Amino acid sequence: MNYKAVIFDLDGTLVNSIEDIADAMNAVLKSANYPTHSYQEYYSFVGSGIKSLVTKALPNNSCNAQQTEIGFNAMMAIYSNNCINKTKPYDGIIALLEALKARQLKLSILSNKEDTLTKKVALALLPSYFESVDGLTTEAHKKPNPIKALEISKNLGIKPEEIIFVGDSDVDIQTANNANMYAVGVSWGFRKKEELIANGAKLILNHPLELLDIL
Template sequence: MDKIELVQFDLDGTLIDSVPQLRLAVNRMLEQQGHGPAEELAVRNWVGNGADMLVRRALIAALGCEPDAAQQQQARMAFDVAYEGVAEHELVFYPGVLDTLKQLHQSGKTLAIVTNKPYRFVPAILAAAGLSDYFSLVLGGDSLAQKKPDPAPLLHVCRELNIEPARSLMIGDSENDVLAAKAAGMAVVGLTYGYNYGRDIAESHPDWVMSDIRGLLDLLLKNEHRKDNHG
């Protein structure tokens, strides 16, 4: 592996457990549409493909069939309003996330966020967490015409920051992250604790599987330090 200069992170299921806020927003939307609430486990399995798909999955579960275009549009607008009110409240970070980001940033690594969450929600979440200054670039699911698993967002970050894909590493919790990274020609770490539709992330064959994000410090800092000392 080339020396990694750029680390690209997914957000939901990788850095933060956003299901509590997403479930609140989904259930407010469902209530407005005249439906009962969804269970947390259901919402956890609906997350990962962006807000449109989250809303669509919630409507399919409530209706028992595909929503029509008007239902989808109305529900998405209601979801956005609801989520904007709760997105950055009581954020839950996975163990080791804050310290790992701090150490990687202090070591001189360039950090970026590539999420399928609509961009409008992301800056407030990062600001509430005190992380805004850590990331050189932030892309949401609607920042480009394509989103993960398309490699375009990851390659866009590389171009904007002038760092080759071979010197970039993607960190995510779902098959979308692994597929996007592989198609972009970059290495990828799959985290076991996020949202992958109930499937083991190892089935997607990332380059490394980690149950703790702090493993990145060994992979990126200690290994490179040993190479620098012996190379």
């Protein structure tokens, strides 16, 4: 297959953002006198958007709709001002993006992170590489719903089967398969290889530049 574009997930795929996400949510929990969580625990909380993360981080006996909304608003207020304190691209990502651009592939980001935050992180850490950067604006359109991936495909003028979709979670792999794109998982992200394979990843990358081998 002659692939013409790559859609990337953001957190856990292009950038390691777990510490900034965890620090912000733990600050929210501390302010409410709730137990906090380790960075390792947050690996299982991320992937389905900040509201989902808040629900998972709150104590079970405090996780109702009102507390989730309060926690979400507090998390957004803190994280939006601290989303690039410790967040950095993974080793090899910049080299990969440079190589893909040199081959004239179209590149996009599709994240379940809130849209303004997705754009802020991408602009600060990965400027000038992407045709489009899309985060979550409508809960119903959240990955693994393929609607946004297919919208990117349409806007690029490239068929879904000519697009590689790269991510680090079951949600990303499901999105790729739901959109009829080539599903590629990464081993350096927030989930285990076994989860990616179980959800239908066609390939697992152990280093970003390995993606060039399938072009």
